[in-house]
Amino acid sequence: MPPFTTQELQSAIAELDQAIFSHEQWYKSLLRILISRVPAEPADLRPDAHQHCRFGQWYGNVSTALLRDHPAFISLGDAHEKMHVYARTLLQLVSDNKPVTTGQLDQFENALDKMRLEIQSLRHELSEVIQSQDPLTGAQNRASLLPWLREQQALSQRRGQHCALAMLDLDHFKQVNDKHGHLAGDRVLISTVQCLQAILRPYDRIYRYGGEEFLLCMPGTTPEEAREVAERMCHAVAAQRIQPNGSDHILQVTASLGVAMLDPSRSVEASIEAADNAMYRGKKFGRNRVVTEY
Template sequence: MPRKKPPIQHQSKHSGIQNCLGNIQEIDSALLHHEKWLKDIHRSLICDGNPNPDDLQEDGHCLCKFGQWYYKQNQGGLGSNVRFQKLENLHKLMHDKVRNLLVSKTAQSPISMGAYNAFMDNAIHFKLETRKLQFELIEKVCTVDQLTGTWNRHAMSYKLAQELERSIRTKEPCSICLMDIDHFKKINDQFGHQAGDLVLKTISQFFTDRLRKYDTIFRYGGEEFLLNFPGTTEEQLEVTINRLRTELQALPISMPDGSIIHVTASFGIADMVSDIGIEESIEHADHALLCAKASGRNCVCVWKT
């Protein structure tokens, strides 16, 4: 009877980000185990070595070192990753094919070239897909802000360029908003940097939970965030941001010492248009943000040409 696999358990976005580096290293280790397994298989097929009894079992894909790592990871942060899920069928299919080869070898029956090539094609495909998973995690580490879980500035230029190109192609508006947390230094000074980090994470999660699936939030630097809103005019965005600003103002944030604080933010909005480019559009949003700060903070200003 095939062994029962543990259920997939999903982790939070922040937890997944924190585990990325560990997962990258574990994939390296798992692939080393896979390569050793592959050598043992060839030794059994070519050198008349005795096959590992586990490789003759129907659940051999669960028994090998890679399989043990894989099904443990179903509970450890990668279970919800689509590319990770794809590996299961590839890994099982590879073991099914090699089991047939080993059965033929054990029975002293000839192994067809087609069956061997199918197994090797599967093994190569499996390794490539595993490496793609690893590269995906590396990209995530390089482009995601480790504290807040938002995209960082390295990712911002690329993603904003994609949205600008889409806006030009579809002739739909695209607006950006630069946000700065008001009096953030006072929070650090009064409660400490741990509290400041907590505020940054809370606010970034606040906006992430309320944005549409195709809106994007980036950590621009320090206590500043840049938000991108495809298909939205400056006027429409002003209404949305004012609503979010009011909700943010009412949001209670628990400090490490048990006290509750409320924070506000200032916002600058600008249109992202092709004739001036991304950098100048961000400059416009920055000027609008300065206007919001000069107007007493906790307000929204829109760049007007």
């Protein structure tokens, strides 16, 4: 999933929760029709009924790109449309004063369960992303770091593909906080992560490793490519012109980066340490530079 802010994720979940509520209200109305034999809503008898219920109207006009572009969103739409096909069969039988068989009811219930499963799976995935995300910068937090790196290490071992790590630390970041305040420091961190995300690929990962320290994981990246990407990130960070909210000051920062490969012959922790040691050598050699382990 592409990177999104915590606020965007929370908005998507809130929007999804409202859609779930609308669907459950529709389902209660359906039960009332089936049990009490009251007239069905004309829209529910139409071939395109899935587009006219409140859930369907929401689905067709979803405002949050995070939901609209999510792969599971398409599956949810298919499940919702299929559920309405079976619902329409039941409602038409009621309208024609005909009996509903247990088989027909089971078909509808199975389709309903499938739709509910798709909804909850999507909601659960969004919730998991929030839990694994740093609330300030939108980078991944350290809770999911080691499991992900071990998975990438196993892939590297099985397929023989490269995976590069880069440890990035903002130079003299304490001076930013001391001189301009922590809100300005927060703005620098947020801007820097956005800067890095613009360079990295969607499947690369940025982890907030410490206060102003970030670990970047780049699957399928050779040592030469990793060095090149790290140099681009180093230059891009230095080129930032960051203006904190409510301030006339323009802040500039630099970063030191250490690059190492995720080596299957050693522990994940050892590979992280190698990138970290390379980064500290960059600090020692004058900062605002890239140093490789290899």
